[in-house]
Amino acid sequence: MIPLAIGANAAPFSLIGVDDQMHSLADHADKAALVIIFSCNHCPYVRAWEDRMIALQADYATRGVQFLVVSANDPAKYPDDDFPAMKQRAAEKGFNFPYLFDETQAIARAYGATRTPEVFVFDANRTLRYHGAIDDNHENPTSVTRHYLREALDAVLSGTQPAITQTPPVGCTIKWRS
Amino acid sequence: MHIQFLYFEECPSHEAGLQRLRDALAQEGISAPIEVIKVETDEQAAALRFTGSPTILINGADIVPISQDAYFRLTCRTYRLEDGRFAPLPSNEMIRTALQNARAKP
Numbered sequence: 001m002i003p004l005a006i007g008a009n010a011a012p013f014s015l016i017g018v019d020d021q022m023h024s025l026a027d028h029a030d031k032a033a034l035v036i037i038f039s040c041n042h043c044p045y046v047r048a049w050e051d052r053m054i055a056l057q058a059d060y061a062t063r064g065v066q067f068l069v070v071s072a073n074d075p076a077k078y079p080d081d082d083f084p085a086m087k088q089r090a091a092e093k094g095f096n097f098p099y100l101f102d103e104t105q106a107i108a109r110a111y112g113a114t115r116t117p118e119v120f121v122f123d124a125n126r127t128l129r130y131h132g133a134i135d136d137n138h139e140n141p142t143s144v145t146r147h148y149l150r151e152a153l154d155a156v157l158s159g160t161q162p163a164i165t166q167t168p169p170v171g172c173t174i175k176w177r178s
Numbered sequence: 179m180h181i182q183f184l185y186f187e188e189c190p191s192h193e194a195g196l197q198r199l200r201d202a203l204a205q206e207g208i209s210a211p212i213e214v215i216k217v218e219t220d221e222q223a224a225a226l227r228f229t230g231s232p233t234i235l236i237n238g239a240d241i242v243p244i245s246q247d248a249y250f251r252l253t254c255r256t257y258r259l260e261d262g263r264f265a266p267l268p269s270n271e272m273i274r275t276a277l278q279n280a281r282a283k284p
Contacts, residue, residue: 044191044230044256047264077220077251139265172254173188 003112003131006165010034010126011110015070015100018083018090023068023098025126032064033156034122035149037134038113038174039099040073041089042080045171046117048138050093053117056134057097060153067097072108073116073175081175108174118169121152121162129156132167179210179237179280186217186231189254191266195232202273208281223250230255234273237283241268241276 004011014024028034037053039046057067075082083101090099102108111120121130130152135144152162183199185192199212217228227240229248233255234241242257257268 042253042256044254044264044266047256048266050264078253079249139267170190175253 001109001112001114003114004110004120004128006128006131008128010036010120010122010128011107013102013107013110015102015107016083017098017100018087018095019098023100028066028068030064031066032124033060033066033153034126035065035067035153036111036120036122037067037069038072038108038111038116038118039069040071040078040081040116040172040175041085042073042078043116043172045115045138049117049134052134052141054093054096056149056153059150060157061096063153063157065153065157068100069095069097070100070102070107071116072102072105072113074105074177076177078175105174105177113169114174115169115171116174117171119149121149121156123156130162130165131169132164133170136167138170179208179277180213180235181208181210182213182215182235182238184215184217184226184228184231184233184235186223186228186252186254188252189231189266191254192232195234195267198267198270199234199273202270202277205270206274206277206281208277217252220251223252226250232267234268234276236276236280239280241273 012025014022017023073081123129134149136146137144148167155162217223229244230253254266257265259265259269
């Protein structure tokens with residue numbers, strides 16, 4: 001699958017969130033940047049990065065950055081990724097961003113996402129400025145040397161191009177319906 | 179000692195996991211070969227009681243016992259490290275402890 005290219009526009013969507021409300025890109029039209037992260041419940045890479053996702057949303061919320069986290073895994077094969085389990089995880093972790101269910105997997109396909117977690121950063125015009133991993137060390141947050149997502153957000157918010165626009169996403173494969 | 183390393187190729191942790199196992203064996207002075215098993219189907223995962231990649235068995239026993247309600251499937255496995263963090267690989271210490279326990283058994 002070919003991911004959305006740097007410079008491409010965000011693909012619109014409307015997905016149900018764990019708050020039982022529908023969420024779309026248009027709901028966040030006033031935001032200076034949107035971060036869309038394909039994620040899930042069960043993947044150890046997601047779990048390793050999850051607290052960092054929450055911390056980043058908290059750090060950048062006042063600067064007009066909105067995270068939208070999307071799970072597209074097939075819940076028939078991965079029941080711990082189903083919608084009730086998503087609600088449970090969001091409550092347990094106190095997610096400070098919408099956690100959305102891409103039940104048809106159409107949005108994951110539209111973005112060309114293949115891994116969890118996999119990050120897409122869009123500027124105020126909803127142009128893709130960064131795609132890839134959150135940072136360069138899933139194992140240990142204290143050993144991170146490149147904070148890709150943070151660096152991309154700082155660039156986008158200052159109106160410049162991120163120095164690094166793409167990194168390989170590191171994580172579990174998205175579990176497609178057969 | 180019979181050592182098996184089961185993995186799912188789409189999970190990126192398996193090469194680092196195999197190296198971590200080799201390191202732990204060397205540190206424990208154990209020269210037993212590692213049987214590397216590539217798990218490729220859901221049926222194979224169920225038959226092998228494979229809950230995720232990588233899985234390390236010592237004399238048939240998982241180094242981290244799996245729960246009764248575990249799913250057998252092709253995915254990455256989540257390990258809970260000693261400090262509470264979640265990770266896609268067991269720590270070196272977890273592997274070494276399992277090796278020491280296996281060696282201590284009659």
